[in-house]
Amino acid sequence: MKRKLQAIAVLLAFGAVKLPLEQKITRDLRQQKMLEEPIHLGVGEDLGQAGLAASLGGLRGLAACMFHLRAHVEFTNVNWAKVDSLYKLVTRLQPRQARYWDEASWHMAYNAASYYLYNQELKPALRGQLYHDHIKRGIAILHEGLKFLPDDPRLWQKLGELHWHRSKDFKKSGDAFWNSFQHGGLGFTERFAAYAWAQSNDLESWKKGYAILKRLYDKSGPTPGLVEHLKMLEQNLNLPASQRIRAAAAVLRGQERQTGPLK
Amino acid sequence: MSDAPTSPNTEAQTRVRFSPRRVWTLAMATVTQLVRMKILAFLVVFCLLAVGAGFAFSVINPEQQLNLLKSVTLGSLQIFSIVIGVVSTALLLPKDMEDRTLYTILSKPVPRFDYLLGKLIGVLLLIGGGLIVMDAVLSLILWLRQSMLFEDAVARMQMEKLDSPEAVAQVREIVARQGLTWNLHWAVWAIFLKATVVTTVALLLSSIASSTLFTIVITFCITIIGHGEALIREFFFQPNLSGMASRAATLVLAVICPDLAQFDIVDSVVSGEIVPWGAVYDMTGIAALYVTVYLFVTHLLFVEKEL
Numbered sequence: 410m411k412r413k414l415q416a417i418a419v420l421l422a423f424g425a426v427k428l429p430l431e432q433k434i435t436r437d438l439r440q441q442k443m444l445e446e447p448i449h450l451g452v453g454e455d456l457g458q459a460g461l462a463a464s465l466g467g468l469r470g471l472a473a474c475m476f477h478l479r480a481h482v483e484f485t486n487v488n489w490a491k492v493d494s495l496y497k498l499v500t501r502l503q504p505r506q507a508r509y510w511d512e513a514s515w516h517m518a519y520n521a522a523s524y525y526l527y528n529q530e531l532k533p534a535l536r537g538q539l540y541h542d543h544i545k546r547g548i549a550i551l552h553e554g555l556k557f558l559p560d561d562p563r564l565w566q567k568l569g570e571l572h573w574h575r576s577k578d579f580k581k582s583g584d585a586f587w588n589s590f591q592h593g594g595l596g597f598t599e600r601f602a603a604y605a606w607a608q609s610n611d612l613e614s615w616k617k618g619y620a621i622l623k624r625l626y627d628k629s630g631p632t633p634g635l636v637e638h639l640k641m642l643e644q645n646l647n648l649p650a651s652q653r654i655r656a657a658a659a660v661l662r663g664q665e666r667q668t669g670p671l672k
Numbered sequence: 673m674s675d676a677p678t679s680p681n682t683e684a685q686t687r688v689r690f691s692p693r694r695v696w697t698l699a700m701a702t703v704t705q706l707v708r709m710k711i712l713a714f715l716v717v718f719c720l721l722a723v724g725a726g727f728a729f730s731v732i733n734p735e736q737q738l739n740l741l742k743s744v745t746l747g748s749l750q751i752f753s754i755v756i757g758v759v760s761t762a763l764l765l766p767k768d769m770e771d772r773t774l775y776t777i778l779s780k781p782v783p784r785f786d787y788l789l790g791k792l793i794g795v796l797l798l799i800g801g802g803l804i805v806m807d808a809v810l811s812l813i814l815w816l817r818q819s820m821l822f823e824d825a826v827a828r829m830q831m832e833k834l835d836s837p838e839a840v841a842q843v844r845e846i847v848a849r850q851g852l853t854w855n856l857h858w859a860v861w862a863i864f865l866k867a868t869v870v871t872t873v874a875l876l877l878s879s880i881a882s883s884t885l886f887t888i889v890i891t892f893c894i895t896i897i898g899h900g901e902a903l904i905r906e907f908f909f910q911p912n913l914s915g916m917a918s919r920a921a922t923l924v925l926a927v928i929c930p931d932l933a934q935f936d937i938v939d940s941v942v943s944g945e946i947v948p949w950g951a952v953y954d955m956t957g958i959a960a961l962y963v964t965v966y967l968f969v970t971h972l973l974f975v976e977k978e979l
Contacts, residue, residue, distance in 0.1 A: 411976075419965065419969050421927060424928060427930075431958070432909065434955075438934060438937070443945065443951045445939070470939045471743050471744060477736075503939065506943050595841075597838055
């Protein structure tokens with residue numbers, strides 16, 4: 410009996426000592442990005458995260474992989490609602506994996522949106538509506554992912570591409586590409602930010618875009634894309650001839666075919 | 673000054689000291705015992721799983737494929753190590769009692785602590801050996817897959833005329849980050865540390881339990897709670913927590929259970945994070961502390977146990 414009491418005493422004493430130690434190690438590991446920071450998204454969401462963490466333990470990655478494969482099967486079955494709900498589960502399980510947010514958004518904004526746009530069985534008005542709804546869903550997914558990963562260049566880049574190719578909101582596209590570049594994105598994201606700003610309707614964006622493109626032009630010389638967008642900005646900003654670049658303006662191509670219904 | 677002669681019992685007690693050699697003999701006997709239980713058949717299942725995860729899903733992109741391979745295999749390594757640790761530890765003591773081996777061993781001058789330590793080291797050797805083999809298989813498949821996937825991706829980009837130097841560099845960077853790195857082995861080390869802590873908890877429970885099932889069920893419950901211990905602890909440390917009952921309940925759980933989430937670096941490794949030395953020291957240190965204290969408590973309980 411004496412030994413049992415000793416055992417309980419040791420266990421309790423150790424418990425009291427270990428709590429601050431565990432707290433410190435957990436904090437250190439979180440700082441080193443080895444463990445995930447606790448996520449606070451409201452009570453319901455917190456409880457969901459806590460439940461998942463406790464019930465799946467270290468197997469959240471494995472569970473996410475399984476649901477990801479199921480989502481891929483539903484993608485091949487063209488079941489978009491199921492794809493969306495499965496990716497919601499996957500991103501809840503692994504909210505810090507940019508890849509899952511990227512893929513979830515891609516499925517909605519490109520695959521599902523195009524599927525509805527070209528679906529001859531639907532009425533034209535409904536096709537346009539569904540096309541735009543799924544683009545919005547794709548954008549919403551990326552915004553949600555950016556709440557968890559605000560410094561991820563990949564998600565910012567994807568948001569820039571989405572606004573460029575799908576919603577045609579060039580100001581937002583430029584802002585997103587610029588954020589990608591600021592957070593360590595590849596070199597082309599800076600150039601693409603300026604290209605997007607050049608096509609926007611915002612004076613401040615034109616100025617920012619011009620500053621970037623002029624610097625790149627002075628540094629690395631003329632390239633077709635650079636010259637085309639610089640000429641566009643010179644015209645938009647109404648710059649005097651003396652400040653304009655010497656390179657010849659690029660031959661404007663014919664307007665590309667519209668892929669989606671007109672807004 | 674007393675000249676009383678020392679009794680034979682006292683002499684025997686002074687002679688029986690902790691012996692690493694004896695512990696090693698007991699550990700090897702435990703390994704043999706577990707191997708005869710055909711526990712290592714799991715290795716074959718693992719190899720099939722790794723090959724399947726590595727080569728079965730060719731439709732998805734290189735990053736997805738390498739990620740999937742690592743997630744599936746590292747996840748199964750965790751399951752393997754924890755299940756083997758809990759079940760084999762829960763089985764060992766009752767089996768030794770049933771076979772009367774325990775009485776044969778303890779009737780000799782073998783301290784009970786040596787016996788416990790020998791059993792623990794035996795189970796850990798088996799888990800460690802299994803993990804090394806599986807780590808080697810995983811590394812080989814990952815290395816093969818990573819080279820194949822990079823070549824495929826570049827060939828596809830060339831075919832579609834999308835092989836700009838930036839795009840190729842991006843693919844190379846993604847494949848290198850998701851491919852074979854030292855971080856993968858640190859993830860396996862973290863899995864081993866977690867299994868070691870869980871096995872020690874199982875040994876502790878086994879020393880007081882009356883049935884194998886009790887040990888297995890309670891250890892799995894503690895393992896599940898242990899993964900949420902950080903949340904319980906943070907809840908306890910909240911200054912505005914109301915109600916003594918809530919505070920007492922969270923305190924009891926936080927004090928009793930080890931924080932197993934500290935060893936969950938697998939997700940970070942799968943997503944390509946680099947494991948710093950500080951993290952390895954922290955995890956190893958806290959695991960050593962858990963094992964030392966839980967083993968000492970087990971000894972206190974087992975030394976008084978009537979066999």
